[in-house]
Amino acid sequence: MIRPAPFLLRAMLLTGAMTPWPANAQSMAADGVALTFQAAEARLEHASPALAGADHAVNAARETQAALATLRRPVVSASAQYLQYQKTFSVDLxxxxxxxxxxxxxxxxxxxxxxxxxxxxxxxxxxxxxxxxxxxxxxxxPDTLSYRYRETVFRPTVQAAMPLYTGGAIPAIERGAAAGTSLARAQADQAREVARINLIRVYFGQLAAQSLEASALQSRDALAKLYGDAVKLEQAGVTPRAVTLQAQVARDTAEGAYQRASLAHGSARGDLSEVLDMTGVRPTTPLFVDSRPLAPVASFLGRSGEGPQARQAAAGRDLAGAGVDLARSRYRPQAFAFGEYNLNRNNALPTEPDWIVGVGARITLLSNVDRGHLLAAAKEREAAAAATEAQARKAADAATARAWDLVEGARRSFLLLNSSIAAAEKNLRVQQVSFREGEATITAVLAAEAALSAARTQRIATAYEYDLALAGLLAASNRLEAFGDHLARADQRVLPEPVR
The missing domain is CATH 4.10.860 (DNA Excision Repair, Uvrb; Chain A)
Structure with a gap:
């Protein structure tokens, strides 16, 4: 579930406050390696150990399935024995x-x-x-005749054995191996999905932090100018000392907010550099919002049950079903063919044949493990896996619906904030002019500046919320690959202002 952007931004600020960053972070931002979001995605494929590990797990599962695909073939082995034996014969005369x-x-x-x-x-x-x-x-x-014979024998042989009927054990093993491959692929897809969502979080998170830093700097500079005007008015005897102190408090508060925003920006830069395994990354794809409404939520629900989590649950159900088949095979007989050929017949034991072939069968009449309980346990695991699969599909639909609401809510809020910022900017100008002419109090100017700062911050936060919610919606509906298409179609961009 994607949390609202204000919570995420507060977390970023807290993280930044606890993470020291060099004083020249602003110059580092300008000198970083410029990367579009598409280039960052391509870089992620090579920089993420989690993705590499998931791919290796898929390859291992695929190789295991290939290894078990030949269980019906005969097993041919060669052996050699070097024997020394003694035989004693006794005859009663x-x-x-x-x-x-x-x-x-x-x-x-x-x-x-x-x-x-x-x-x-x-x-x-x-x-x-x-x-x-x-x-x-x-x-x-003598009444008894004894004869002792001692001999040394080299005994090379070739043996072969081939299953003819296993009671369904081989098909069950093959089914389980195929389910294991499907499970590994679904897990790899989920790892790739999580890595891409995390990239979206840190890539656009750095942009949001940079924009917040620029906004905080604007507010600080504006309040610093207001403080300077208050000092001049006080010196001219127009305003009392209390007005100047009020302006100074506001300026110092804005300075603290800017310092926190700067630290948060540095922390965000570190997060993106760590994810991409690069030093100094400068994102060039801005935060975005599409002002047009999303397609109806029903259009996103069609593929929500095909996501990695649902496919993992389906693979788990298939694996449990293979366990049921394997448990059933314990009740059935097994048949096999076998053969052996002696490669050194001239030096064979007296009772040893030159070659032998045959077929055999066996069935377990009494086992020291209760096969009935084993079968019952396998059926329960299959039922549990089926219930888990149903719950995963249901949860995917619910997550899709919630994410759609978040995206649509962020879109509407963003559009409203455009007009709010314009009104806040106009109100601030009016209050500043009125204050200089002595027709308004500094409290009104500070309130207007705070309103404009809040509107700018909320606009940045809402754009970031829209991007994260969109990623969550596409992931829940198994369409995350379409994130780039939504980015390209977006008609609203939030570019971070340059930090002076």
Missing amino acids: SDAKGDAVNGAQDLLAGLPATVPAPFQEIAAEITGRLSQALPGLFALV
Whole structure:
């Protein structure tokens, strides 16, 4: 909301009173770098760290969105392992030994019957001896056979995995990334809008302060001359000492007002120099007012809901909606494809395949996080974001209507002040002549001078109020880029008078 100009001007005066400024501020004003408002706007784009930071934030959000746009692609990775392993095999031979002894004895027992009769007795004697020797021979074979194998293996492999179905998680992530980019752009636009409004404030604020300083100087010089006339009249015996003292008080008061206005002008110069990152800026585009009425307020309401704040709220709603989709995906199954290829099959482990491909699926049956509450929380955030968006659009319309009233009020006041200044100037001349001729009191002259000074100050303040209110109206209605067009069409200019 734009505050009325008198409040802003009083704040400028207070700031100036607390900020010391060199005594040669007037000469610095003449030596400063001359800049039109359009040139100051162009300079702002390069001089504002806030705008640079906002642009970097947009670029970061855009890059993040681009990075997440390939989530459906397979993930291919290569790995290499250098392994050293040992394997021990143990075989129980006790049962095999018994079976072998029994089998061999049975075989020997049947051999004598297979030879000719003359030799059967000899064969029986030989097989008997062999049968008796068999247990001793097999006793030399251990009951358990152990074998230990040690090997070194180099294992390079290539793995691939690709999601087939994620339950909506990937679309939700992509939607959230797009919302993040929209949010960053809206924030950058708002930062640029705030920076431009601040430039309007300090650029035309310096002009207003310069005009107020010139007006205060005029009043001081006029009252100084009046004091000189009072001294002469007192010396001539025309007026009493009290009139001279009254004129002196008025002159000293005007001197104090001028000093404060000069300090405020210096402070305003410092504000503009800081915003533009320049030393000594001299604005050349004067304060302006368009005497023609504004278009109806309804014509400004059409785009008020498209401003940066409303777009930030809309992006927040989209981001919350993506959170709802992501929470829902936790209930759904996931499917994926995978594969692996061994690049060193000649040196592979015994149980390791040369390559493998397959598909898989999984679903969470029981989670240690309550998915129902997660989904409910995401829906509540979405509802809150939707309400925030509605409120932002409503607030934009209300701000537009208020700013329109301020602009129109300042315009009407400014036009009335033109005739007021003319009447005040004529009245002052009449009172000054009457005072010199002894037909009017010094009080009447002082009152006329105060009225003229107040009218001049109010005219400057009203022009400044008009410019600030116009900037607020255009910002609230998402038309701030048209400020330059309004400036060019304005038919009333308030040029600061040169400071002597």
